[in-house]
Amino acid sequence: MGKLAASILAADFANLGAQVALVEPHVDVFHIDVMDGHFVPPITLGGVVVKSIRPHTTRTFHGHLMIENPEAQFDDLAEAGLDVVSFHLEAVTDAGPLIRKARGGGMGVGLTINMETPVEDLFPYLDEIDDVMLMSIRPGWSGQELNPAVFDRVEAVRAELDRRGLEADVEVDGGITLENARRAMDAGASVLVAASAIFWASDPAGAARELAEIAGEGGP
Numbered sequence: 001m002g003k004l005a006a007s008i009l010a011a012d013f014a015n016l017g018a019q020v021a022l023v024e025p026h027v028d029v030f031h032i033d034v035m036d037g038h039f040v041p042p043i044t045l046g047g048v049v050v051k052s053i054r055p056h057t058t059r060t061f062h063g064h065l066m067i068e069n070p071e072a073q074f075d076d077l078a079e080a081g082l083d084v085v086s087f088h089l090e091a092v093t094d095a096g097p098l099i100r101k102a103r104g105g106g107m108g109v110g111l112t113i114n115m116e117t118p119v120e121d122l123f124p125y126l127d128e129i130d131d132v133m134l135m136s137i138r139p140g141w142s143g144q145e146l147n148p149a150v151f152d153r154v155e156a157v158r159a160e161l162d163r164r165g166l167e168a169d170v171e172v173d174g175g176i177t178l179e180n181a182r183r184a185m186d187a188g189a190s191v192l193v194a195a196s197a198i199f200w201a202s203d204p205a206g207a208a209r210e211l212a213e214i215a216g217e218g219g220p
């Protein structure tokens with residue numbers, strides 16, 4: 001059964017606790033986009049926000065670090081209540097030591113890559129990680145359109161995981177909608193990330209419920 005991750009990037013930050021509570025019944029994970037103004041142009045969230053919403057839900061918190069020098073944030077984020085941390089392969093020279101450092105801090109660990117990065121670059125790390133997050137947009141902003149080239153990339157990662165008997169999650173992040181969600185699951189995703197499709201909908205809880213149904217019907 002696949003899972004739904006609600007990315008709070010598109011939420012109303014003036015009412016963040018209420019927004020989390022509104023969609024919580026339908027989501028498995030809250031996806032928290034951490035941006036530093038260097039790896040991507042915008043600046044967003046960090047440990048302070050993770051800590052402030054932690055008491056509002058027991059759901060998994062998954063941090064998506066779009067930052068240079070990601071390891072500098074691991075301790076702060078773990079202490080704030082982050083459960084799983086993903087960082088970009090493009091932001092580091094050798095992911096191995098960082099994967100081990102994050103795990104040593106008590107978090108699950110994932111790697112994420114942009115559309116331009118060959119999926120094969122992830123393969124040396126697959127048996128050390130819990131999660132592969134494939135970007136389907138240019139990272140930095142909610143509300144962009146999914147690049148359908150991501151579906152072949154999902155298939156390639158899922159095939160390699162299967163070939164090696166590994167069970168890491170495969171996530172698609174960016175531009176997920178009710179129209180394309182099933183295609184992502186059929187390609188081999190196990191987690192759908194959605195921000196604007198949930199929080200910009202007139203009925204965010206209803207949108208989350210529908211996406212969660214699609215995710216739940218799919219997956220490996």
Ligand code: DX5
Nearest residue numbers: 009139140142143175195196
């Ligand atoms: C963008 C973020 C995504 C974003 C997705 O850099 O990593 O998680 O919030 O937003 P939507 O679902 O609106 O494309």
Ligand code: ZN
Nearest residue numbers: 007033064173
């Ligand atoms: Zn993200």
